[in-house]
């Protein structure tokens with residue numbers, strides 16, 4: 001049976017907006033020595049602002065119409081920024097960690113990252129040091145968007161506290177290396193602890209590689225691209241604002257994304273364990 005102390009602690013956690021799926025999570029929290037954070041929507045607010053939307057109006061319309069089909073934070077930002085007419089889009093296929101594939105009036109398009117364009121063999125006019133999304137017909141870049149995201153206001157302090165608690169902190173991102181490193185710098189995190197341009201499967205592999213070194217991992221994320229990593233970690237923590245699949249793959253959900261909840265969860269688990277033993 002579940003010890004009373006855990007039931008009580010789960011109740012306290014719920015009042016703090018921390019929802020815990022099973023009783024073992026509290027106990028597993030006490031073993032955690034490594035904390036891996038996804039970037040977009042976990043360390044950052046995930047409410048991106050559009051800095052620049054380039055290309056002919058017709059192509060911008062295509063890009064925005066395709067992005068309306070996705071729930072990715074980048075897609076939402078673009079859809080909100082574009083107020084023009086929307087085209088009807090068919091055969092939409094989301095490629096987690098890369099972008100989207102779709103057809104409009106019988107023509108096929110791809111919308112996604114620099115790496116996606118490289119994989120398609122489409123050259124990019126000039127690379128930027130911001131989060132970027134491109135539209136291509138498979139031959140050339142038709143339109144592009146540059147976006148900016150802010151780190152959460154509490155992120156730096158919380159990471160510092162975790163380091164003081166002797167936890168190893170790692171940043172894991174599908175975004176470009178340069179952007180991930182800029183974020184790390186703002187958070188006082190060393191470049192060695194940054195893994196960038198990683199695909200969803202690679203996110204899970206990185207969690208596994210820490211586990212193979214004997215580390216006990218808490219993974220925090222919000223996206224479809226984090227789901228595999230969240231489910232394989234000792235403790236998976238999803239942001240309540242995140243995708244359903246991230247939440248379903250996790251042991252814990254934070255009602256709001258305030259990172260202070262990680263510290264609260266550690267303290268609550270420690271106190272609970274003292275009571276059980």
Ligand code: ADP
Pocket residue numbers: 038039040041067070071072074075095096097098099100111112113114131132133172173174175176198200223225
């Ligand atoms: P993160 O790990 O930072 O949360 P993702 O793995 O979700 O990022 O995405 C990595 C990159 O792939 C993004 O920076 C973006 O360039 C591209 N991308 C992913 N999904 C989409 C989408 N729906 N629309 C446009 N670009 C996308």
Ligand code: MG
Pocket residue numbers: 038039040041042221222223
């Ligand atoms: Mg994310």
